Amino acid sequence: MAGQQPQKSKSQIVRGHVLALASGGTLRYSTDHNRTLVEIRPAKGAGEKMQVRLSRDETVAPGSRVLAFELLAEKPPGVYLVTDRYASRPGPMSYCQTGQEQFVRVLARAQGLKSGLHETFSSKVESCRTNLELGPAGLSWDGASSTLTVDGDQLKRYRISENGLVTPY
Amino acid sequence: MKIVSPAPASIFQVTADSVWPAILFSTADELQDGQKLTWNWQIQWRKFSKKGTVVTTTNTWDAKETVEGLGGALTVSVAGPGGRASISVRIAGTDPAAADILAHLATRPDSAGFDKILQHETQMTHFDSKGQPRASFDSGFGMCQLTIPAPSFEQCWNWKLNIDAGLALYAMKRQAAVRYLSQNGRTFTDDQLTRETIARWNGGPYHVWGSAQQAWIRNPDILCDSKTGNIGWDLTKPENRGKSEGALHQRDAAQYRHPPGQNDCWGYFGVCYADRLLS
Numbered sequence: 531m532a533g534q535q536p537q538k539s540k541s542q543i544v545r546g547h548v549l550a551l552a553s554g555g556t557l558r559y560s561t562d563h564n565r566t567l568v569e570i571r572p573a574k575g576a577g578e579k580m581q582v583r584l585s586r587d588e589t590v591a592p593g594s595r596v597l598a599f600e601l602l603a604e605k606p607p608g609v610y611l612v613t614d615r616y617a618s619r620p621g622p623m624s625y626c627q628t629g630q631e632q633f634v635r636v637l638a639r640a641q642g643l644k645s646g647l648h649e650t651f652s653s654k655v656e657s658c659r660t661n662l663e664l665g666p667a668g669l670s671w672d673g674a675s676s677t678l679t680v681d682g683d684q685l686k687r688y689r690i691s692e693n694g695l696v697t698p699y
Numbered sequence: 700m701k702i703v704s705p706a707p708a709s710i711f712q713v714t715a716d717s718v719w720p721a722i723l724f725s726t727a728d729e730l731q732d733g734q735k736l737t738w739n740w741q742i743q744w745r746k747f748s749k750k751g752t753v754v755t756t757t758n759t760w761d762a763k764e765t766v767e768g769l770g771g772a773l774t775v776s777v778a779g780p781g782g783r784a785s786i787s788v789r790i791a792g793t794d795p796a797a798a799d800i801l802a803h804l805a806t807r808p809d810s811a812g813f814d815k816i817l818q819h820e821t822q823m824t825h826f827d828s829k830g831q832p833r834a835s836f837d838s839g840f841g842m843c844q845l846t847i848p849a850p851s852f853e854q855c856w857n858w859k860l861n862i863d864a865g866l867a868l869y870a871m872k873r874q875a876a877v878r879y880l881s882q883n884g885r886t887f888t889d890d891q892l893t894r895e896t897i898a899r900w901n902g903g904p905y906h907v908w909g910s911a912q913q914a915w916i917r918n919p920d921i922l923c924d925s926k927t928g929n930i931g932w933d934l935t936k937p938e939n940r941g942k943s944e945g946a947l948h949q950r951d952a953a954q955y956r957h958p959p960g961q962n963d964c965w966g967y968f969g970v971c972y973a974d975r976l977l978s
Contacts, residue, residue, distance in 0.1 A: 595961055621847060622835065622837075622839040622843060622845060622846050622865075623816055623817075623820035623821065623839075623865070624820060624900070624901050624928075624929070625900060626900075626902050627902060627967055627972075628902030628903055628929065628966070628967040628972070629903065629969075630902065630903075658899075658902050661871045661872070661874075661875055663878075663879075
């Protein structure tokens with residue numbers, strides 16, 4: 531395991547980053563222990579703050595900060611298509627020591643939940659640990675048909691409904 | 700009953716070519732027709748353990764076939780007409796020569812470059828000074844430091860099986876490298892494939908497509924610190940742009956003892972890992 535050191539789990543929320551939403555308001559993401567905290571603050575007068583904690587999986591290095599977070603699409607009235615990336619959990623002999631793990635997710639407003647936001651879909655799209663790679667087309671969103679296309683080992687398409695429910699087709 | 704051989708606490712050495720020795724247990728008793736001895740055995744090393752029972756009609760039992768592929772502490776209890784006795788011995792391993800490892804790799808398809816990783820990471824050693832499989836802090840065992848998938852008892856003790864398991868991971872990276880380099884009908888050399896595979900083993904691609912050259916080229920945006928294993932700089936970052944390796948090393952080397960943080964201008968790169976191993 532030359533040059534490799536275990537990453538310690540953070541005991542506090544790591545300072546977040548803020549993205550502007552097309553609908554007004556902001557999306558803030560940060561690392562909260564081994565999860566990613568996403569907070570959405572709608573534009574003034576457009577509703578309450580909402581948040582959700584996104585799980586990672588065992589391939590992600592414990593305590594990894596968010597290496598990249600992108601808002602791929604915002605679908606009114608309260609559906610967000612995002613992708614988030616982390617450092618891989620390093621394996622033996624420097625395996626995936628510099629690798630990354632990436633997810634695509636759908637977050638949706640949830641009226642009945644105190645947090646106001648829930649995750650309706652999550653899929654791993656790139657992984658050094660499990661040898662997943664996106665093809666040249668990567669992740670793409672077609673707003674007209676509300677379709678997410680994932681160019682992975684196979685081309686996968688998902689239709690996303692008004693309330694954030696995801697249906698492969 | 701008394702076990703007359705081997706002597707208690709004897710050490711049986713597996714050869715460098717992974718051949719298990721004869722481990723002959725004998726009692727002093729001579730058995731009559733129809734009499735039997737029951738040998739209960741258990742072998743244990745770290746979290747691994749196996750046990751079983753063998754019945755013989757003579758006063759000897761060779762444990763070689765029973766414990767082939769296994770090592771550690773072997774405890775044997777024997778019971779028969781003359782009573783009971785027990786003994787513990789140890790099975791230890793012998794490191795193979797580098798030439799034997801290379802010869803083994805040569806029999807395996809798509810292994811080009813894996814020897815460089817073995818040499819860099821574990822100096823091609825499988826056993827420690829006591830003849831036990833080397834273990835890492837995260838319970839990685841043997842020459843390939845196998846952790847996930849969890850290795851079997853045999854993969855810990857037989858260096859050939861250990862390498863084969865490591866090669867299975869390497870082969871997946873090689874497949875990914877071939878897919879990447881052959882996209883859009885592009886061609887590549889054996890050296891490019893090895894570099895691409897080793898970089899991906901550590902993380903990330905090595906090459907980018909050079910439109911001007913109409914060929915795969917090493918990612919020009921990564922400058923490596925040649926004094927380290929896989930540390931380098933992303934030259935697209937304004938803080939690094941236009942600076943020499945020496946200047947960047949002088950600026951950042953004091954921080955290398957900790958993993959790179961969010962605001963650091965240096966980092967670990969698979970490109971640098973491949974360069975280091977293949978330099």
